[in-house]
Amino acid sequence: MGVLNVGRIEEGFVLDHIQAGRSMEIYKYLNLDKLDCTVAIIKNAKSNKMGLKDIIKIECSLDYIDLDVLGFIDHSITINIIKDNEIVEKRGLTLPKEIVNVIKCRNPRCITSIEQELDHIFVLTDPEKEVYRCKYCEEKYKKK
Amino acid sequence: MRHLMSPLDFTVEELDRLLDLANDIEKNPEKYAHACGGKILATLFYEPSTRTRLSFESAMLRLGGQVLGFSNAASSSAAKGESVSDTIRMISCYADICAMRHNKEGAPMVASRVSGIPVINAGDGGHQHPTQTLTDLLTIRSLKGRLNHLTIGLCGDLKFGRTVHSLINALVRYDHISFVFISPEELRIPDYIREDVLDARGVPYKEVERLEDVMGGLDILYMTRVQRERFFNEEDYVRLKDFYILDKKKMKLAGPDMLVLHPLPRVNEISVEVDSDPRAAYFRQVQYGVYVRMALILTLLEVEV
Numbered sequence: 001m002g003v004l005n006v007g008r009i010e011e012g013f014v015l016d017h018i019q020a021g022r023s024m025e026i027y028k029y030l031n032l033d034k035l036d037c038t039v040a041i042i043k044n045a046k047s048n049k050m051g052l053k054d055i056i057k058i059e060c061s062l063d064y065i066d067l068d069v070l071g072f073i074d075h076s077i078t079i080n081i082i083k084d085n086e087i088v089e090k091r092g093l094t095l096p097k098e099i100v101n102v103i104k105c106r107n108p109r110c111i112t113s114i115e116q117e118l119d120h121i122f123v124l125t126d127p128e129k130e131v132y133r134c135k136y137c138e139e140k141y142k143k144k
Numbered sequence: 145m146r147h148l149m150s151p152l153d154f155t156v157e158e159l160d161r162l163l164d165l166a167n168d169i170e171k172n173p174e175k176y177a178h179a180c181g182g183k184i185l186a187t188l189f190y191e192p193s194t195r196t197r198l199s200f201e202s203a204m205l206r207l208g209g210q211v212l213g214f215s216n217a218a219s220s221s222a223a224k225g226e227s228v229s230d231t232i233r234m235i236s237c238y239a240d241i242c243a244m245r246h247n248k249e250g251a252p253m254v255a256s257r258v259s260g261i262p263v264i265n266a267g268d269g270g271h272q273h274p275t276q277t278l279t280d281l282l283t284i285r286s287l288k289g290r291l292n293h294l295t296i297g298l299c300g301d302l303k304f305g306r307t308v309h310s311l312i313n314a315l316v317r318y319d320h321i322s323f324v325f326i327s328p329e330e331l332r333i334p335d336y337i338r339e340d341v342l343d344a345r346g347v348p349y350k351e352v353e354r355l356e357d358v359m360g361g362l363d364i365l366y367m368t369r370v371q372r373e374r375f376f377n378e379e380d381y382v383r384l385k386d387f388y389i390l391d392k393k394k395m396k397l398a399g400p401d402m403l404v405l406h407p408l409p410r411v412n413e414i415s416v417e418v419d420s421d422p423r424a425a426y427f428r429q430v431q432y433g434v435y436v437r438m439a440l441i442l443t444l445l446e447v448e449v
């Protein structure tokens with residue numbers, strides 16, 4: 001981490017160990033474009049563990065980030081919380097039990113296909129296989 | 145307040161009580177004839193299903209209650225664009241319990257989230273049809289005397305048939321159940337049933353293509369219709385619909401106690417010559433459908449008799 005100059009963030013956090021190439025997807029899901037603070041995306045950084053990885057540095061409070069969404073996208077991402085230029089905490093992620101309005105049900109027979117105002121809710125039905133199903137029609141969500 | 149979305153909403157013990165109640169209704173109908181006096185059942189059928197709707201209405205009328213509702217979306221406010229949530233809020237002011245049929249999967253679940261009255265899923269697209277499964281369980285338990293130690297053959301459209309998937313899910317909760325799946329290659333049970341339900345629980349099953357080969361070893365033969373609406377093209381439907389037809393000749397291969405069930409309506413998958421066979425149980429199944437819906441209405445309304 002030292003080489004990547006985390007020190008430049010005084011207060012904020014670093015999303016580390018992002019699978020190489022997936023940082024923009026995470027940028028989108030976490031709505032980072034709506035934040036006013038500094039956001040740095042590092043692509044294809046060298047990693048001993050992963051070969052290549054992406055990193056996102058964000059200079060704001062972790063409260064603005066939906067950790068459930070992050071856990072859903074990739075629970076192997078680690079979060080380094082920075083205060084006064086130092087990593088004060090490393091936090092892991094877990095698969096959220098339920099996610100709301102992050103992904104949409106693609107089943108054309110689902111009630112959400114005709115009632116636009118309904119929340120799109122997915123429930124973790126098999127933690128081992130990481131299976132999420134639509135709360136209404138139980139269709140399995142297939143990651144692209 | 146409880147709703148019924150899936151047959152698995154009830155534990156095995158709760159199901160036993162429900163089926164016991166249904167059997168008591170069968171034996172003593174007069175005892176229950178006024179049990180729901182002053183209560184109203186709303187049948188909200190966004191897609192037509194005369195058989196299921198009449199079964200619900202018969203059940204409520206036989207309990208001394210009354211019914212109101214609509215039998216297709218065109219005659220409801222859905223045609224004006226009203227949401228399911230708004231409709232059920234309104235119906236909650238008019239009725240004490242409702243049965244909802246919808247072509248969109250999950251619609252009854254959406255209703256149950258805001259409803260002031262118990263909601264029964266009366267079939268939602270290709271998803272669930274729990275009262276059919278309760279009917280099947282009651283028929284099997286009443287006529288065979290048990291829900292365990294059974295070999296159940298399921299024949300026909302096992303890929304799209306939700307009644308089949310529901311029944312498998314409900315039966316694997318009992319001991320010593322085994323399945324024989326009889327279908328053409330194109331209509332075999334989906335992988336998730338095979339892997340997540342059967343293999344995960346170690347339930348024995350086999351998959352065959354010919355009905356004749358397995359008739360002798362079955363306790364129950366559950367026939368299903370190849371449904372035109374589940375197919376995306378007419379050609380596939382026409383090619384597969386006559387694949388498996390049960391007739392007198394095939395019935396000769398079956399044991400004397402084997403029962404034939406069918407969710408109905410049949411098209412031609414059971415020849416009418418089988419109807420007079422004492423093992424043909426599909427019309428008795430319809431009667432059990434009314435008893436089990438009566439028991440369900442009483443249970444969800446928490447009416448003690």
